[in-house]
Structure formats: C-alpha cells, structure tokens
Amino acid sequence: MRSVGLELRTLSLLMRRQLDQAACTTLTKRDNLTAMHGWTISYLCKNQDKDVFQKDFEREFSIRKSTASRILKSMESNGLITRQTVPYDTRLKKIVLTENALKIHESIMTRRAMLEQKLLTGIPEEKLDVFFEVMDAMKKNLES
Numbered sequence: 001m002r003s004v005g006l007e008l009r010t011l012s013l014l015m016r017r018q019l020d021q022a023a024c025t026t027l028t029k030r031d032n033l034t035a036m037h038g039w040t041i042s043y044l045c046k047n048q049d050k051d052v053f054q055k056d057f058e059r060e061f062s063i064r065k066s067t068a069s070r071i072l073k074s075m076e077s078n079g080l081i082t083r084q085t086v087p088y089d090t091r092l093k094k095i096v097l098t099e100n101a102l103k104i105h106e107s108i109m110t111r112r113a114m115l116e117q118k119l120l121t122g123i124p125e126e127k128l129d130v131f132f133e134v135m136d137a138m139k140k141n142l143e144s
Contacts, residue, residue, distance in 0.1 A: 004138070018115050037075055038108040044081070044097050045105050051086055051094040075101075 019035035043060055044052060058068045072095065075081045080101040083093035097105075120128065 015115065015119070018118075019111070033078075033080075033104065033108075036071055037078075037080060038112070040071065040075060041080065041097060041101050041105055041108055042112070044095060045102070048097070051092075053092055053094055057095065 016035050019038065039061070040057070043057070047056075054065070054068050054072060057063075057072070058065060061068070063071075072081065072083070076083065079098055082096050082098060084096050086092050086094055
C-alpha cells in the first residue's frame with residue numbers, strides 16, 4: 001500500500017526542485033531568490049491592503065516561528081522586504097515588500113503558472129475537485 005505522507009513529500013520535493021530550477025535565471029540569481037521567497041512575495045502582494053505580521057506569515061504557511069524568522073531575515077538582507085513599525089503598537093513590525101520585490105513578482109507569477117500548467121497536464125477538472133476535497137480533509141484532520 002502506498003503511503004500518502006511519502007507521496008505528498010515526494011510531490012512537494014519535485015515541485016520545489018522545479019521552482020528552484022526555474023529560479024536559476026539571471027534575475028533570481030542576482031536577487032538570491034528561492035521558491036519560498038517567491039511564495040512569500042506572492043502572499044504579501046496579495047495582502048498589500050492590510051498589515052501582515054510574522055504571526056500571519058507563520059499561520060499562512062504553517063511554519064514555526066524560527067523558520068519564519070529565518071526566511072524573513074534572509075529576504076530582508078536580500079532587499080526583498082522591510083519590517084516597519086505600526087502606529088497603533090510599536091512592538092509590532094509589519095512586513096512590507098520593497099520596490100525590487102514588486103518588480104520581480106510578475107516573473108514569479110509567470111514561472112509559477114508554467115509549473116502549475118505542467119503539473120496539471122492531462123488531469124480532468126473532476127479529479128482535481130476530488131483532490132482538493134481530500135487535501136482539505138487531510139489538513140483539517142491534522143489541525144484538529
């Protein structure tokens with residue numbers, strides 16, 4: 001019997017390799033961009049209309065505080081984000097994309113769309129619906 005966990009891990013690694021390989025362009029080498037940086041930039045772009053803090057980032061990607069801190073520190077040192085205080089609580093620092101990150105977002109989205117297209121080739125819509133239902137159920141099981 002196949003292991004769901006092993007299959008998910010293998011698929012995740014294959015996707016990460018594809019994204020990292022696509023990230024080996026001149027643009028991303030210059031910016032030290034990883035696949036996770038790309039996902040982070042997309043998340044922050046999508047949420048530009050609100051204040052996003054490290055806790056929000058941790059929750060969105062289901063990662064630990066130490067992992068989030070390491071990713072954000074790397075992105076900050078590479079000039080992709082800044083952390084800015086908010087007027088209503090000086091202890092909090094919102095995460096803000098830099099102009100550089102906003103410029104490369106389009107490239108990230110293009111590469112991600114190409115990967116998604118490759119990933120879904122030959123898979124009918126009905127099977128994708130079932131896949132997402134099962135994934136949602138598994139996430140719910142693990143969160144409870």
